[in-house]
Amino acid sequence: MLSTETILADRFQLRESLNSNPVRQTWLGRDLQRRDRVVIKLLAMGNGMQWDDVKLLEREAEVLQRLDHPRLVRYRDYFSVDDQNLWFGLVTEYLPGVSLKQKLESGYTFSRPEVLWIATEVLEILSYLHQFAPPILHRDIKPSNLIWGEDNRIYLIDFGSVQIQFPTPGATFTVVGTLGYTPIEQFGGQSTTASDLYALGMTLVHLLTGCPPADFPQESFRVKFRDRIPPKTDIRLITWLECLTEPLPENRFPSADDALLELQKLNFRALIAPATESNINLSQTDDKLTIQIPCRFSLQFIRPMRHTAKWLVATTKEKLNNLNILVKSGVFVSIIITLIILEKLPIPTGKIALFLLEVIAALPLIGLILAMPVSLIFLVAILTSGEKYFERISLNFDSSTYEICWHSSAFTRRQRGKLSYIQEINPLCLQDSEGNFHHSLEIVTQEPLFFVFSRRRTYRIGQQLQEAEVKHIQQEISHWIGHQNHG
Template identity: 50%
Template sequence: MLEVGQILQTRYQLKENLGQNAGRQTWLAEDLTTQPRENVIVKLLTFGDQVQWESLRLFEREAEILKQLDHPRIPKYRDYFSIDDRILWFGLVQDYIPGSSLRELLNRRQKFSEKQIRHIATEILNILIYLHEINPSVLHRDIKPSNLILGEDKRVYLVDFGAVQDRSISERATFTVIGTYGYAPMEQFGGRAVPASDLYALGASLIHLLTGVPPADLPQRKMRIQFSDRVTIDPYLIKWIETLTDPDVEERFSTARQALQALDTPQNPKTYLPVHKPQNSRIQIKKSLHQLNIKLPKRGLRVLDFVGLILGFVASSLFASLFIAGLFGIGSGLSVLVWLVGSSLSLGYLIAPLTETNINIQRDSFAITWSIFGKRYRQLQGKTLDIHNVYVYIYQSKGGENSSEIMKIIIAAGEDKYKFGDFDFKTGEPECLWVVQEMKDWLGLR
């Protein structure tokens, strides 16, 4: 039985039992061979009825991989030994990081600001870039607040490599499913961990820090963790975390380097050039953390509208003539066709100038509504999470030398495209681009 004060390997004096479960113990110890004496972490595994060969294999693999790692934010490997004192113990020794785990800080009800979240994310992503890009790459597979240490130097450390996976081994053999429910993605529980699996765990950990609620206890929709209604942070950061925790591994950032670049993008003035609201614009945009509302006022009649109205009037007049002729048995069917064409032309060119368009985007869904004098006559709806792009499309109207270019805004959501707006290319381009940028900024789209 291990106890405080006991010396292992004539070198490590046990000071405090930091935790234990079936067959495992973690101790804070002192290395008696160093001057001055240094604190170390001693992880112990007893091989017996409660510990199987698989647990021992994972323990030995942790030691072997830690030997190969050299990163300032990963505790350094010091020693590996076994003790055969009636009960066979295996020990792993590594550097002690003074500080507190993020889980401990959560238990103290500490609140994490957006600045702190960005700092933590950046620190861990830099560690993951190192782990994933060495050869062979290493997957941690158990990123969570209890394995993230905020050191006294205010740097973030990644600890506990007990679930670590060497991809060169995993690609040719099966392995025990490891991970913590709520933080590990589905593909990891299916035995197919990839670098994006660690990114998911990082995102789930950030959600825990932001909300104070373990991700497993938060509601889900189509396997997506729902958290945006509980936080007050930059919508871009929300979208970035949602990308990290996308249940579909192919929809996440594929690498830690890509995720870090995306996190830094809004703060890079070379790649982020804001478009301001044009003077005299009548477009109204209201936004909050939970919704974005854009109101496009009626645009009024254009020259092309007058042309359409005249054509519609001529067609309707022709209908009247044909209808009268139809009374005498001449082409009544043709008269109805001409009337339909004329009416459509007239209504189309009359409705468009008088239409107000309202775009309302909330965290879960969005709607585009067209109305005249406050009366809705058309509406399209979709899911906000499906939106992957917002862009401008230019339509060339027919009319020979008098043709004009019209700009419309398109929301690409899933496989559907939602069109709205009617901006004249010559005069409405600044407004159109401004609206697109406001939407992309709020949605967190680059």
């Protein structure tokens, strides 16, 4: 019988059971060699397990060893254990994050930009899987198999239903998939790349409406979800989802690349990962777009300090919550013993109290003295860093012009020009002398001087921004310019 702390294959230690199925067990474990967390899937012979289940697990292990994509779960090991029962085990890396199913169950409401971003992330993964010959079909895309990682990317997990070759006519097959997300042809053993697109479409419908696809009415195998889509949703998006979820495979998009291309043609904004706790302030009306970027000092020092403070608070709370009664009792007993010893010492209690008060009163002064060298170094760094270190930047766009403003404590510099002067908007990732990478945005303009002469100017803004923030600004400006050019 397997239990917590059991070590399998002389390497993997079981830590926490993730389900209650005695035959198909999933555990959170630890790789004792690499000293990191892993996920361990186990199948026990007997008790209703069939050889088809073992074949699926072996196939999953085989496929995972072939894959090399940053947003697919990575293979670690495959083994068997004879412990009264015969167990087969598959080990994969642990992906920190939360599944989309967990977010739905917690009451989280997905915004339309988030749904579009998730669609883009998954289509990029499917494009990679389907480019193999023959294509690798996941066959079980659903919210529980999509992980919103701590790095703000979407990961696809659980290849237990994977198919690596097209079925032979007349051959037997195993029905896999989840009701509501699985297309009709998959129940007949005729899965294609379009089957994964259907499952993705139903997953997106679930995220957008909050309603499981199995609960929607159907008409001629077509799921009727249009009435449950949130109001003011672009009709082009609804049409795109209906194309993904067509009952007949041949009526869906021919490939993941085609579906992604059509999605990008819709010119939706924010098809990138939402920047976590972004400091960018963006506002937009029908005739104006304004983007405000804080100074480098705020981005480089204040933001990390805020994150560090939050981490310290969270860690402290966690440690305090994990204190058991024994430790608390030990502290209490120590206090009692200390009081007894003080009582027995030949020193008046009043003097002890006075001494403690003097120590407490001196603590702020001691802290100030210790902080002075750090403050002095900090002040020197500020004085030598230059005025630009404290410049705030604002970008203003209207239907025909742009304006870049650099705001400092002393004055404001402005650069204006026609919107048509902007030639390029490039995200940059530069490495400093210490080997650290910094993200920023480059705006390139071609400005007329006189007669036929012009000059090319480059403005680099937003040093120390996060990569997602840079991409978000780039996309907002590009979308605004494109909209004005076609308006």
